Amino acid sequence: KGSNICTSQGVTTCRQCMAVHPRCAWCSKEGGSGASRCDYKENLLKGGCSPAAVEFPSSTLSIDKNAPLSDKASGQADDVTQIKPQKLGITLRPGDSQRFTVSVKQAEDYPVDLYYLMDLSFSMKDDLARLRTLGSELADTMGHTTSKLRMGFGAFVDKTTSPYMYTNPAEALENPCYGIHQKCQAQFGFKHVLSLTEKVARFTEEVEKQQVSRNRDAPEGGFDAVMQAVVCKDRIGWRPDASHLLVFTTDAKTHIALDGRIAGIVQPNDGKCHLDNENVYNKSTVLVRAGRKYISHFVLYKVIPGLKSCSGLKIGDTVSFSVEAQLRVCPKEKRHSFTIKPRGFKDSLEVTVDFACGCDCEADAKADSPLCSNGNGTYECGVCQCHPGRLGPRCECSVEDYSPSDDANCIPKPGAPICSGRGDCLCGQCSCHGNEFGQVWGKYCECDDFNCLRFKGALCSDHGKCSCGLCQCDAGWKGENCNCSTVVDTCMSSIGLLCSGRGSCQCGVCQCTQPGAYGDTCEKCPTCPDACTIKKECVECQHFKRGQYIEDNSCSIICKNEINLVEELECPQGADILVVLLAVAGAILLLGLIGMLIWKLLVTIHDRREFVKFEEEKAKAKWDTANNPLYKEATSTFTNVAYRGN
Secondary structure (H helix, E strand, O other), rough: OOHHHHHOOOOOHHHHHHHHHHOOOOOOOOOOOOOOOOOOOHHHHHOOOOOOOOOOOOOOEEEEEEOOOOOOOOOOEEEEOEEEEEEOOOOOOOOOOOEEEEEEEEEEOOOOOEEEEEEEHHHHHHHHHHOOOOHHHHHHOOOOOOOOOEEEEEEEEOOOOOOOOOOOOOOHHOOOHHHHOOOEEEEEOEEEEEEEEHHHHHHHHHHHHHOOOOOOOOOOHHHHHHHHHOOOOHHHHOOOOEEEEEEEOOOOOOOEEEEOEEEEEOHHHHHHHHHHHHHHHHOEEEEEEEEEEEOOOOOOEEEEEOOOOEEOOOOOOOOEEEEEEEEOOOOOOOOOEEEEEEEOOOEEEEEEEOOOOOOOOHHEEEEEOOOOOOOOEEEEEEEEEEEOEEEOOOEEEOOOOOOHHHHHHHHHOOOOHHHHHOEEEEEEEEEEEEOEEEEEOOOOEEEEEEEOEEOOOHHHHHOOEEOEEEEEEEEOOEEOOOOOEEOOOEEEOOOOOOOHHHHEEEEOOEOOOOOOOEEOOEEEEOOOOOOHHHHHHHHHHHHOOOOOHOOOOOHHHHHOOOOOOOOOOOOOOOOOOOHHHHHHHHHHHHHHHHHHHHHHHHHHHHHHHHHHHHHHHHOOOOOOOOOOOOOOOOOOOOOOOOOOOO
């Protein structure tokens, strides 16, 4: 805040106010250490500062609920804590941020709901028999991991309308297998059979009652059925912390992802369905999301910035995520709340943010205060907001008290125009003119908010504010014209590493530094180290028990169980040179003979076509049969005129 000459021209910072008025309107109670660097007592005597304490609100963070993480669930989900802390309160100033850590841990013996949604089209006839024995096997396997397993069952075929089903003849509506002389149940889209129950025998009993159907559409109606299973929560009996949704299908390319539930794809033909289900539970993936933004995190002792998720975690592992909340601009509302929730967990972190965009002293403003030259202004936050026509730190000057000698105080240097040609000198102070392009301020009206660098025609790239010729960039942007982004989301590769670990992110674009690397995220690199070089650290720690990963206890986290020790390498034998030469010579000879035969065949076909064409033209020709006038026959015939006989 400042005097009326400041606030009327949009001055909002100490630097701008100092440019307008030589005597600071910003001072500290202790004196000499405030943002304006003025002496408290001296300015108090001159009327430049008031004895009121200056407020300087700062961002704060408080943990409202921070229960410890649970090690074991004991079969119940309500008494388990898998995310820490649970509630946070943050007070943010504009442009400021607060960082905090969120820890996630999957507890042992956590309840699991398994709802089997099976494709009962005709192609799954053999697999239905396998599923009838899977329930008890799965219950035994999962019993080693959780004591609270509930199983349910649903089925689907496809949409009950043409062209997805058989409609002709009419008998096919009741028996789609009519044309193949078999009996099967009528086609349906989705059918809920068994709600989630702890009685595994009920699961096996209901599965044994099922019969396949038949449809015309190859893709089936799996997606429609999945949506129905999610919507029908009450009928199915989903718990809020439901863990898995398994889809039985013969299509290995099928992949379904649902927010809050992990969908596994099981192929019953492999005969190891129960092992796959156990691995899905034991080797989970933790992905924390707030709104649409992923959160960078670190795992135990190993810091991995920018990674979207942690995979291959075992039950009991703790993952910590580093979260930064930042207020870029002041919104209309004073408070906002958001939730940070690991996918597939019922637990979440509730964060409440209060926006500290003002000062408490604004509510104690005193109109017509005697501190402002006997009522010529409003005293607010230690400074005077002068009435129209009054100027000065204490509104002590009237615009009517004009003296030509005051103009000298409005000229920055000899020969320069008064108030930089953009204002009037009143009481020895510049009163800046309005401008259609923006605001003008400063002691000599030398500052404005429209003469800054532009990028593609936009002032400060539309990512900042112009202040006295300099761009003040918004949060997340930097540079002289604020065209350089500090957000690294666009530099994140598909494997979750910043620029694939082969470069740096500059202004939201990857600059590849490793030789041979290229691509939008430096993901392509033909000359980069091979698999042996990449796996070197894991081989050292897993087999030889040495190396950097052993020192920082991160071998079991970073390295997977994919390195096997062998006595000798199984290299394929080289090819026989003589056999290769004979094969090449034979291939050349064979290709030559084939080429000659093809050439002879083409010539023969061409000749026959030409002969047929000649015969057709010959048959169509019309020859002239008249006598040749130059031709004379070899015999002559004479008539005896005297002969009168018969």
